[in-house]
Amino acid sequence: TQLLEQSPQFLSIQEGENLTVYCNSSSVFSSLQWYRQEPGEGPVLLVTVVTGGEVKKLKRLTFQFGDARKDSSLHITAAQPGDTGLYLCAGASVSNYQLIWGAGTKLIIKP
Amino acid sequence: ETGVTQTPRHLVMGMTNKKSLKCEQHLGHNAMYWYKQSAKKPLELMFVYNFKEQTENNSVPSRFSPECPNSSHLFLHLHTLQPEDSALYLCASSQGPGRDRESQYFGPGTRLLVL
Numbered sequence: 497t498q499l500l501e502q503s504p505q506f507l508s509i510q511e512g513e514n515l516t517v518y519c520n521s522s523s524v525f526s527s528l529q530w531y532r533q534e535p536g537e538g539p540v541l542l543v544t545v546v547t548g549g550e551v552k553k554l555k556r557l558t559f560q561f562g563d564a565r566k567d568s569s570l571h572i573t574a575a576q577p578g579d580t581g582l583y584l585c586a587g588a589s590v591s592n593y594q595l596i597w598g599a600g601t602k603l604i605i606k607p
Numbered sequence: 608e609t610g611v612t613q614t615p616r617h618l619v620m621g622m623t624n625k626k627s628l629k630c631e632q633h634l635g636h637n638a639m640y641w642y643k644q645s646a647k648k649p650l651e652l653m654f655v656y657n658f659k660e661q662t663e664n665n666s667v668p669s670r671f672s673p674e675c676p677n678s679s680h681l682f683l684h685l686h687t688l689q690p691e692d693s694a695l696y697l698c699a700s701s702q703g704p705g706r707d708r709e710s711q712y713f714g715p716g717t718r719l720l721v722l
Binding site for chain 2: 527529584
């Protein structure tokens, strides 16, 4: 069974600080997606990483796919209250591209 | 309406009730999904429909019954649920299942409480 473990489960920091959240697995994925879910809403896709070692930037958010395509990280620089939400990673199975989901990191940015 | 809509947004039901959740997508997608989201757990894929045909049923109890009359509409019929079925039920759509790098678009979910 493929599993994706996200860490930390919960993170509460002050505005302006930097943070990194992780998504780890023992399995190789074809691609990996990061979603953000705000209270009362469904997840919204932020980025898809495809190539081992790939780095993508979305304003203050930097996403990296591990060289072996088994793990990924999300780094936020100078976090803002608007970054508050549940961050979910989802890896696409190499056999059928079905998404395997992590349990999420709940992020709170305090003003 | 744009994107993926779900109704109702909140539902409280007793264990003997019968209710239905509705999802509609306005994106022209061919695939639709039902997920269950419980606190601190990964999203659980329940059902997948592609061009109105069910392609996935991940060992979901029969008290959950999906219906997909066309590519834009998806229902989840509920009957004799258990308290542990209380969760957020998310509907999603995509261009087609089984494609790499494909984005899924989610509705806001139905928050279900079973008493």
